[in-house]
Amino acid sequence: xxxxxxxxxxxxxxxxxxxxxxxxxxxxxxxxxxxxxxxxxxxxxxxxxxxxxxxxxxxxxxxxxxxxxxxxxxxxxxxxxxxxxxxxxxxxxxxxxxxxxxxxxxxxxxxxxxxxxxxxxxxxxxxxxxxxxxxxxxxxxxxxxxxxxxxxxxxxxxxxxxxxxxxxxxxxxxxxxxxxxxxxxxxxxxxxxxxxxxxxxxxxxxxxxxxxxxxxxxxxxxxxxxxxxxxxxxxxxxxxxxxxxxxxxxxxxxxxxxxxxxxxxxxxxxxxxxx
Amino acid sequence: xxxxxxxxxxxxxxxxxxxxxxxxxxxxxxxxxxxxxxxxxxxxxxxxxxxxxxxxxxxxxxxxxxxxxxxxxxxxxxxxxxxxxxxxxxxxxxxxxxxxxxxxxxxxxxxxxxxxxxxxxxxxxxxxxxxxxxxxxxxxxxxxxxxxxxxxxxxxxxxxxxxxxxxxxxxxxxxxxxxxxxxxxxxxxxxxxxxxxxxxxxxxxxxxxxxxxxxxxxxxxxxxxxxxxxxxxxxxxxxxxxxxxxxxxxxxxxxxxxxxxxxxxxxxxxxxxxx
Numbered sequence: 110x111x112x113x114x115x116x117x118x119x120x121x122x123x124x125x126x127x128x129x130x131x132x133x134x135x136x137x138x139x140x141x142x143x144x145x146x147x148x149x150x151x152x153x154x155x156x157x158x159x160x161x162x163x164x165x166x167x168x169x170x171x172x173x174x175x176x177x178x179x180x181x182x183x184x185x186x187x188x189x190x191x192x193x194x195x196x197x198x199x200x201x202x203x204x205x206x207x208x209x210x211x212x213x214x215x216x217x218x219x220x221x222x223x224x225x226x227x228x229x230x231x232x233x234x235x236x237x238x239x240x241x242x243x244x245x246x247x248x249x250x251x252x253x254x255x256x257x258x259x260x261x262x263x264x265x266x267x268x269x270x271x272x273x274x275x276x277x278x279x280x281x282x283x284x285x286x287x288x289x290x291x292x293x294x295x296x297x298x299x300x301x302x303x304x305x306x307x308x309x310x311x312x313x314x315x316x317x318x319x320x321x322x323x324x325x326x327x328x329x330x331x332x333x334x335x336x337x338x339x340x341x342x343x344x345x346x347x348x349x350x351x352x353x354x355x356x357x358x359x360x361x362x363x364x365x366x367x368x369x370x371x372x373x374x375x376x377x378x379x380x381x382x383x384x
Numbered sequence: 385x386x387x388x389x390x391x392x393x394x395x396x397x398x399x400x401x402x403x404x405x406x407x408x409x410x411x412x413x414x415x416x417x418x419x420x421x422x423x424x425x426x427x428x429x430x431x432x433x434x435x436x437x438x439x440x441x442x443x444x445x446x447x448x449x450x451x452x453x454x455x456x457x458x459x460x461x462x463x464x465x466x467x468x469x470x471x472x473x474x475x476x477x478x479x480x481x482x483x484x485x486x487x488x489x490x491x492x493x494x495x496x497x498x499x500x501x502x503x504x505x506x507x508x509x510x511x512x513x514x515x516x517x518x519x520x521x522x523x524x525x526x527x528x529x530x531x532x533x534x535x536x537x538x539x540x541x542x543x544x545x546x547x548x549x550x551x552x553x554x555x556x557x558x559x560x561x562x563x564x565x566x567x568x569x570x571x572x573x574x575x576x577x578x579x580x581x582x583x584x585x586x587x588x589x590x591x592x593x594x595x596x597x598x599x600x601x602x603x604x605x606x607x608x609x610x611x612x613x614x615x616x617x618x619x620x621x622x623x624x625x626x627x628x629x630x631x632x633x634x635x636x637x638x639x640x641x642x643x644x645x646x647x648x649x650x651x652x653x654x655x656x657x658x659x
Contacts, residue, residue: 116532134560141559143532212574254570257391257418284416284566285409291563292570295529299487299571337648344641353638356631363628366619373612374649 111298115222116143118229119297121290122186124150124244125235132160133167133174134287135233140170142294147177148186148230154179183232183247191227194218195248196293198239198256198283207251214252215296222297231293236286254284254292316364324354324364327371334378386573388418390497393504394572395421396565397461399519400510402426407435408442408449409562410508415445417569422452423461423505429454458507458522463594466502469493470523471568473514473531473558482526489527490571497572502590506568511561521626522593529559529567591639599629599639602646609653 121139126132126149136147149157157179164174180186187193194214221229232248234240245251283289329350332338338345358364396414401407401424411422424432432454439449455461462468469489496504507523509515520526558564604625607613613620633639 134563137560138563141531141563255573256416257573285412285562287560288409288413288416288563288566291559292566295567295570296574298530298532331649332645335645335648335652337645340648341641341644344644349641353633353641356634356638358628359631363631366616366624366628369616369619370607370610370612373610373615374606377610378652 110300111143111219111223113143116298117145118222118227119144119218120146120148120187120190120228120230121294122148122150122183122230122232123286124183124186124232124240125238126151126233126286127156127235127237128286129156129159129163131236131286132156132177133163133170134285135290136160136164136170136173136177137167138287138291138294139173141291142298144294145173145176147173149177149179150181150183150186151179152181183244187230187232187247189228190230192218192221192229192250193232193248194229194250194252195232195240195245196234196289197245197251197253209250209252211252211254211293211296214250215299217250219297219300233286233289234283236283239283252293254289256284316358316361320358320361320364320368321351321354324357324367324371325351327368327375328354328357331371331374331378334375386418386494386498391418391573392420393497393502394419394493395423395462395465395503395505396569397423397425397458397505397507398561399425399458399461399507399515400513401508401561402431402510403561404431404434404438406511406561407431407452408438408445409560410565411435411439411445411448411452412442413562413566413569414448416566417573419569420448420451422448424452424454425456425458425461426454427456458519459593459597462505462507462522463592463597464503465505465593466590467493467496467504467525468507468523468593469504469525469527470507470515470520471509471564472520472526472528484525484527486527486529486568486571489525490575492525494572494575505593508561508564509558511558514558518623518626521623521630522596524630527568529564531559589636591633591636595636595639595643596626596629596632599632599642599646600626602643602650603629603632606646606649606653609650 121135121144123132123135126135132149139145139147149160151157157177161174161177164171167174194217196211197208218229218231221227230248232240232244234244284292325347329338329345329347332345332350343349357367396410396419398407398410401410407424414420414422424435426432432452436449436452439446442449469492472483493504493506496502505523507515507519509519559567600622604613604620604622607620607625618624632642
């Protein structure tokens with residue numbers, strides 16, 4: 110699991126982002142997954158300044174935008190980082206470094222952050238152009254979020270008719286910037302949260318086998334008393350009814366509710382007042 | 385890997401989304417990961433219509449918005465689905481169903497989509513309010529995207545000084561809608577079919593959400609007719625009863641059996657002969 114200190118050593122670097130809303134969306138995703146170091150590479154300050162202004166009304170991610178820094182070049186932005194990973198949509202740009210899926214690349218990023226104490230940069234290009242070859246050349250790790258190509262699906266469907274496996278072939282279009290940042294940071298923190306004990310566990314005791322058996326008997330009685338067993342004997346065998354009772358309430362409380370319902374039906378059938 | 389046909393059977397259901405940009409962002413994430421069935425639950429048509437209008441300029445996801453449908457209630461939107469999974473930010477709302485992480489819940493969703501041919505609904509609430517307890521009661525699977533709690537990190541840092549492990553404690557704030565949809569769909573497509581085969585294959589058609597709703601209404605009627613609702617009103621609210629009905633039979637056949645049982649109770653209460 111990445112500690113807070115580990116996360117603080119991941120720099121999310123947005124290169125050439127022009128739309129302040131996209132910068133804000135990236136900050137929000139960082140906030141949600143516990144990252145804080147946002148760096149913007151842009152020749153001119155306007156988008157960055159606008160994003161900072163907008164962030165004042167965005168309580169959640171304001172601290173990320175407030176601490177964000179702007180650089181003029183990729184080289185300056187990543188100078189203190191030991192591992193530089195870049196995201197790419199894998200167009201037909203001639204890539205020199207093999208591209209890994211986000212899932213394949215994540216362990217190296219997480220490993221660097223958690224074991225060596227080093228700073229890691231994660232580069233995102235602009236939505237429109239992605240990262241140029243020059244910008245990509247700063248990175249030693251290229252990763253891509255596998256996306257779905259409708260064209261590949263159609264080709265595939267045409268060849269194999271229905272139900273063909275659609276391939277996740279490379280596409281030119283990139284994802285929405287905020288969504289791409291969110292997906293990457295989710296992947297990096299995904300295994301840290303696995304089975305996290307902090308998740309609210311149902312705080313109710315589950316139904317016991319004894320509860321199930323009482324339910325089974327009460328349900329059998331109710332089916333008999335209402336005449337259901339006579340009409341549909343095949344549905345009212347003890348085994349069938351026990352099977353139904355297996356699902357009557359996951360918790361002891363719910364099972365008790367069901368018992369109350371069934372007792373009420375029995376009281377009515379026996380001609381006693383509804384109480 | 386989920387086939388194109390598998391993906392077509394996942395319905396992304398946005399409940400109460402008011403911001404057309406959020407609806408558009410969700411459509412774009414669906415497009416990126418190869419999903420097509422978008423459903424909007426909203427009393428009024430304006431946000432949906434605005435999103436459709438905006439989508440005309442968004443080449444990538446226009447086909448998703450074009451095919452999107454609006455419903456007035458959650459029940460209508462999910463009627464044809466056999467598995468209903470709902471996302472929740474895990475606030476301090478009292479949840480009766482255990483919440484799984486997205487990662488934990490994904491195999492069941494993927495397994496349903498790939499092995500039984502069933503339709504699956506994935507519910508998202510509005511950013512502001514999330515899903516209400518009534519809306520959550522339609523689902524049998526609750527999942528959450530583990531997010532990072534700055535407060536827990538601060539507490540942790542205060543206690544252990546630097547480098548403390550920050551706990552992923554539940555938070556109230558929800559993610560940006562488009563980012564949440566992107567992260568969920570990424571997780572569902574991340575492993576393809578991996579782990580899907582280990583899920584028990586059901587050889588019976590599962591109960592649909594429409595079955596569940598009929599059961600809920602019949603059970604409400606039965607509780608009323610027998611006088612149970614009067615005696616235990618706290619156990620007989622529509623949301624409570626719907627939650628009970630979530631567990632009434634795993635298969636369509638078992639659900640039909642329960643309907644028969646409840647109808648029999650109602651016939652008796654209405655003074656008709658047991659037939």
